[in-house]
Amino acid sequence: VILVNYLAAAALLGIGLYTVLTRRNMIKMVMGLSLMEAATYLFMISLAYRSGSTAPVLLNPPPGQTEHSLAHGNVADPVLQNFCLTAVVIGVAVTAVFLSVVVRIAQHYRTLDSDQVRELRG
């Protein structure tokens, strides 16, 4: 089951990377980076999963599980899930900054083509 997750993460990463490397439209580049970001989250969440584990909520055992199995730590790793929560928060901030820069570029240059916006080179 979990193999599907890894394959999906790899596919998302590949699509995102392809977009970043080949699309010149800046909004599409931001979208590509967002896809790559989603791929890293999926990868992390999949790393956190252990066979047969439950969500790391330790209030009551879920249906079909006893408190015994919680005490033996058969839950998904909460630290990696916390990684993702932190990264999601940072990612939202970065995307907001990204899009505001793109909007200002569009206002100044009247284009979204990153190939038209390269005064700085060499």
Place this chain on the structure above:
Amino acid sequence: MTIAALSSLLPLPVAIPLAGAVTAPLLARASSRLAVIVSLLAMAGSAAILLIEAPEVFGQDRVIAQYLGHWRPVNGHVLGVTFAADPFGLLVALAAAVIGAILLLYTLSELGGLGRRELGGYACLFQLLIAAVIGAALTADLFNLFVWFEVAALSSYGLAGFFLERPIALEAAFKVLVLTTLASFSVFVGAGLEYARHGALSFAQLHDALAGHTSATDAIALGLLIAGFATKAGLAPFHGWLADVHTAAPGPVNALFSALMDALGVVAIVRLVFQVYPAGSTPVLGVLMTLGLASALLGAVMALAQDDLKRLLAYDTISQVGIVVVGLATGNAAGLAGGIYHLINHAAFKALLFLAAGAIVHRTGLTRLSEMGGLARRMPVTAAAFVLGAASIAGLPPFNGYVSLSLIHEGLQHSHETVPYLLTLASQAITVAALGRAAWLAFFRPRQEDLDMPERLRPGMIAAFAGLGALCVAFGAAGPVVLRRLMAPAAASLLHPARYASAVLAGTGRLPALSVPFNYGSPAELISVAAGTAVAALLCWGYLRISEPRAIRLLRAAHTGSANDYAAYAIAGTLAVIAVLSLA
């Protein structure tokens, strides 16, 4: 003071600038200057606390740890984030706080007239970035390091696009966003892989877990982490953003990026390579040597060809960070001490050079070397500051570059790395030629028509020049003392990772004393400096007379200015680093 008291003070050097960053925009509502003055005080406070820690850490070679939230380790398992002041981290943190304060003083003078919103936001982002550098220098936790990386990244986006009315600032901000975001994925996945494999984030625990066996997963994680942090450090081929950002930003922001933000990347790489991963388990020193030499040469050659003064200095930053990494990659005591020494020196002299370039823009509005000329007569103080900075980079005694470069050369000779040694000398000669060309074109070349200079050099700007210039001279003239008291303990903390790890787990610990011999008047080194300067002078004279050689034209053409291309270079570099580390 007792160790416990010193330990409890350890979060403050980060907490004070963070608090200052929050209050600055609020204070700016009352007065824009007040925001910068309070930021300056916050930096001074942060530096003062670090200075209180210094006698124990440097004098006794001690590592002091603080468990944030009092989550003490249980049975060797670290439960929370740990801050640990070892000589290396404290040195970088101290440099960040002191140079940050000097840059804020300069800002107060040059940009003090800006609007309230602008200056409030500026003071906020400036302090966030310095807090991130100090935090990254003091942390002993991999995920916390990622967080400081992101804090530095977010504030650098804001500062890069600070002059929103200048389109090139937006262009530069877009490029740094693309490359740093890619780097952050790399760091994030690298840290996650290490945690998933070893169940630990603390450097100490990871060190112990990795000591037995370094698997392919560990090597891939190391490759991802190095690639990510190399982007922040501006090493080739991850450097696409660096020159553009520096071209568009105001002088103090250039100085902040070049002097301190690059240091964050270097510090992170050093911690991982020397204090987390066991020596010799991966060919990582070879990778670092290659990245360092590539950056040193590419940066120097590109600097020689630039017409924009800030852009020239930015490419020189790539070159100097490359030299720092070359020194560290030798892995021996002299090379490590020299690399750390050069990192601190670079912070001082590159800040000085960028502030001089900023002062030229402030007074004349000129950014291109071809439009400048004869400025030495009209701006003697700025010219003196620039020449002092250039002489420091050139490694002329008695300035600071001489000591650090001598140590790096000694480290390279000690491990019989002849080709890297020669390449380092070559890149150094090209760097000196590039700076000599800049000094000639800007300051000393005769000029016919007179310049209109409505602005004058303000006292705070002169004070900043004096402070940074004094640092350059002091770290050069007192070289042996600085080496013995500061740099040798810092190198010891990298050469004895097991001691660092046990200190982080135990709360405190001592490092073995290390003595790095250094002969100030070594004839071989003095001859090499003289020969290098002579070659550089010839190169500079020759380059001013010829049209651009084909090789340099091709190299410049590879810097296409397109974010797609730079991302492709960075991805190719990442894959190459991972491939070498995991397959070799």
